[in-house]
């Protein structure tokens with residue numbers, strides 16, 4: 494192999510190494526925020542239906558729940574010690590996540606269960622029955638584990 498090619502390969506490896514060090518914090522924090530934004534988009538479709546301001550629309554609900562599910566798929570890998578508040582990447586996650594990981598995981602499990610019930614609701618009646626537990630799961634977790642955005 495020529496020296497030039499070796500040089501390029503080494504520079505590439507260094508760049509990758511630096512990028513993945515930054516990703517250690519930025520990746521999970523940005524990813525969990527993107528998951529939460531997708532949850533917010535889901536609520537923008539679901540809440541007006543619950544309030545009767547919009548007609549029930551299964552296709553629209555299927556889309557936003559599928560988007561949220563996809564955006565949140567990496568959840569389990571996003572809460573490492575290196576993603577606590579106070580690091581270089583701004584996060585609204587509270588310290589309590591790491592002092593009460595069992596409580597946080599229970600809140601996540603309640604959300605997961607409620608989400609599945611909403612996502613698989615076959616009709617409007619089932620959707621209406623399943624939705625309150627989902628809304629409550631967002632609120633319960635945010636109250637304990639999220640610092641509000643001012």
Ligand code: HEC
Nearest residue numbers: 526529530532533584585586600601604630631634638639
């Ligand atoms: C198990 C805990 C938990 C559950 C359940 C949860 N959230 Fe969150 N949410 C968080 C945390 C923690 C943050 C802050 C993330 C960060 O900044 O790193 C957050 C942030 C957010 C944000 C702000 C995102 C941004 O950066 O702009 C929105 C919007 C949001 N959540 C909506 C929802 C909705 C809607 C639900 C329910 C469908 C929900 N969340 C369920 C913990 C949770």
